[in-house]
Amino acid sequence: MMFTTGTDKSIDRKTGLLKSPAGSALRSIIASVCCILGGMLVGTIILFILAFTTKDIPISDAVKGMTIIFGGPFASGSKSSTLFVLGDMILETTPLLMTGLSVAIAFKTGLFNIGAPGQYLMGAMGSLITALSVPTNGSNNFWVWLLALVVGIACGMIWGAIPGIFKALFNVNEVIVCIMCNWIAANVVSWVFSVSGDRFINYAETKTKFIRPTSTNGVSTPKLGLDKVFPGSNIDIGIFIAIIFAIGIYILINKTTLGYELKACGMNKHSAKYAGMNEKRNIILSMVIAGGLAAAGASLWYLNGKNDFLWNTYSSLPNDGFNGIPVALLASNNPIGVIFSATFLRYIGKGGFNLAGYTHFNEYVSNLIIAMIIYFAGFSKLISDLLGRRRKKKTIEAQSAAVIAENTEGGDDK
Amino acid sequence: MAAPDTSHGAGTAEYPYVIEMRHITKEFPGIIANDDITLQLKRGEIHALLGENGAGKSTLMSVLFGLYKQEKGDILKNGEVVEINDPNDANRLGIGMVHQHFKLVDVFSVLDNIILGVEPNVAGFLTKKKAREKVMHLSETYGLNVDPDALVEDITVGMQQRTEILKMLYRDNEVLIFDEPTAVLTPQEIDELMEIMRGLAKEGKSILFITHKLNEIMAVADRCTVLRKGKYIGTVDIKDTTKEELSSMMVGRDVKFVVDKDEADPKEVVLEVENLCVHSKLHKKDAVHNVSFKVRAGEIVCIAGIDGNGQTEFVHALTGLEPVRDGKILLAGEDVTHKSIRYRNTHGISHIPEDRHKHGLVLDYTLADNMVLQRYFEPRFQTAGFIKFDEVRRYSDELIEKFDVRSGQGSASIARGMSGGNQQKAIVAREMDREHKLLIAVQPARGLDVGAIENIHTQIIKSRDEGSAVLLVSLELDEVMNVSDRILVMYEGEIVGELDPKKTTVQELGLYMAGAKRDGKEEE
Secondary structure (H helix, E strand, O other), rough: HHHHHHHHHHHHHHHHHHHHHHHHHHHHHHHHHHHHHHHHHHHHHHHHHHHHHHOOOOOOHHHHHHHHHHHHHHHHHOOOHHOOOHHHHHHHHHHHHHHHHHHHHHHHHEEEEEEEHHHHHHHHHHHHHHHHOOOOOOOHHHHHHHHHHHHHHHHHHHHHHHHHHHHHHOOOOOHHHHHHHHHHHHHHHHHHHOOHHHEEEEEEEEEEEEEEOOOOOOOOOOOOOOHHOOOOOOOOOOHHHHHHHHHEEEEEEEHHHHHHHHHHHOOHHHHHHHHHOOOHHHHHHHHHHHHHHHHHHHHHHHHHOOOOOEEOOOOOOOOOHHHHHHHHHHHOOOOOHHHHHHHHHHHHHHHHHHHHHHHHHHHHHHHHHHHHHHHHHHOOHHHHHHHHHHHHHHHHHHHHHHHHHHHHHHHHHH | OOOOOOOOOOOOOOEEEEEEEEEEEEEEEEEEEEEEEEEEEOOOOOOEOOOOOOOOHHHHHHHHOOOOOEEEEEEOOOEEEOOOOHHHHHOOOOOOEEEEOOOOOOOOOOOHHHOOOOOOOOOOOHHHHHHHHHHHHHHHHHOOOOOOEEEEEOOOHHHHHHHHHHHHHHHHHOEEEEEEOOOEEEEEHHHHHHEEEEEHHHHHOOEEEEEEEEEHHHOOOOOEEEEOEEEEEEEHHHHOOOOHHHHHHOOOOOOOOOOOOOOOOOOOOOEEEEEHHHHHOOEEEEHHHHHHHEEOOOOOOEOOOOOOHHHHHHHHHHOOOOOOOEEEEOOOOOOOOOEEEEHHOOOOOOEEOOOHHHHHHHOEEEEHHHOOOOOOOOOOOOOOEOOOHHHHHHHHHHHHHOOOOOOOOOOHHHHHHHHHEEEEEHHHHHHHHOOOOOOEEEEEOOOOHHHHHHHHHHHHHHHHOOOEEEEEEOOOHHHHHHOOOOOEEEEEEEEEEEEOOOOOOOOHHHHHHOOOOOOOOOOO
């Protein structure tokens, strides 16, 4: 019978099984690089326009400006300064990586977690209160640190569960609940620290807008000699913990039955229900995981021991919470990709910071350029799809070869 | 089957063909969708265009309608070569199309929809009076019978289709293309449509009728052109041909219409439904009211009925997708009325769902992932929460082989990219291969061509013969009559009759389905 020829299947296997998974990862990477290049191009054009139209800025600054932004921490040229800035860059990458992961896993399961800032704040509060309340002997206390980290993550999980529960049980859009939860968190945190009075606020250094750094109670993230590698910076092992989280989430999403369920619910909740999955539980669960990850970012940042927490947060939300969105988008929601996209954004962030110092452009321009690049990150999906379409055409070519082979055989037996 | 003669001279008034597509070739990158296809449409005839899914019918019509440009070949109108670059050109040439999915504005009235795009106006102000007169006149001439002031969302699918037809007539189109027009209609509406088509042809309109339903072609068409895999197979006069010949031209092999099956041998009761009631989401009444029946192992019980009479809600209640208001569902004697979907899945219910895209598949998952949709948690496919992808792949390959599911990249294909027929085959494969006592198949052959339908019916009968109880829910009378051992007719949420397919007729069945007849009590 012409319908069961072996030819098409063998060809299909060759094109399909070998190329598909690697191909899509490659596509994502190419797409992200294209976005970055597009952002660079537009950024350069903006710099030139500004240089042309502003009397004070020489044209040469436009070229110099771009090399500084993309030089990142290396722009200064001196070795000691570079190591110091590089160390801080890595430290600052940690919370951004975690919020990026938080947004990415929610996206993977069909949810938009714009509540990362609120979860971040709750995590910060949980960790700071724990780290400053548990009595210690003043020297570095690993177990208190670990407890503070866990409490922080738990606070974020609870905060993430709220939009999840509303979505699952009452079908309320998670974006609305997330945004409300952000501001509720901001006010809850401000209120808690305002009524707890002098227990946590940094009166000692008369920085009354801030909470005491956890190092005052002898709690800080281990450094394991990293401060020797990057002298002068506050770097700790937080980045490794964040990378372990990223790998863990990658495994969870791609290798486990739970990940299979979460993705199925995100892609098509009707068929997930049809298949007997508990789609309500899964929606809540992915928001809980997302909340925990965002909170872990805050915990790792403030448990560093040197970072100040501005407790009077009711009027603004932490940037790192929102910046998780472009980090996730730039990485096409791939947890491993998030490691690189978070690092990249911090890298050009350092460059942007240097722009104002080394050229006549001011810091607003550098923010503008960075925003431009983040904006272009939004196109990564589009470019990835375009690349996919081209690849599909190639597959169709292979398929049609198979069909033709089948047809010829069919013609013979007819 | 030789190519048709295209050596006529052009340009005379008596030129027999109103539209002629000569040697049309349309290629897409890597695939030839239309390979040297010739189609000749006579004035005043109903010309069917027959072919399986993916045979190139839609591409050919898109070329005629100006949506694609052919690489080779000519289109002739009344014997003169014409250029059709977009649908506006097609419209100017008097070519109109009723699409499979209607292009109507739901919240507009019928009249507003008809004049949409060619609104009669004076200085920008609508002047509907003339338009209304013309629509009423056309409606009467062709027996279309629509209320011009009704909102589209309030009228039946059949009336919406007639609105589409009026749209073409209002624009004075003389070549009317119907793209699978009967897919959405009830048997009665299909008969009406056939009558309308005959009337249109008699008034001199030329009709191109795209379909893969052979009965309709035999009933209404004058001639039929068959395509297969992008190639022209032949054009035949309907009065000189048979259903069997058409189908073997279409599929390339002989197809059996009457499904071979032995006498049913019903054994123990597998499914027992007692006084089942299900709430409706649309209105305050029950969608399913007081339904009771039994299905035994080794028999196929078919629930027949016109779409929207509670079948969907009933199946959802059986499978756990919707809660039951009252009544009981017993599976092999066990009360499963309030059990979870997972419990029912793992305790013997296989379910081929009505909507394969909404329920049946996670379209963005690979075929392999879809094959284990209800089984990924079994020890065979996971250890300690980690999915054994090798085993999933192996199992999926096995099912693909066994059920002849065809896709671009085998197990690694994304379900979304597969053809409808193969998506359905994949679901059937998955549900058949799961251990089951009861198979619930809802419109398993919907939208499939005869070859695939034959395959799926064979599988369902095989499942019966292997000892499972089968509950088939179908809107297609052929399917109901051919496959089932017992027919239950559902009308407005109730079972109104039980029929034996060997003793009843399609006409009788139709009466039950339309609510004109019911067992037990007479109409009040």
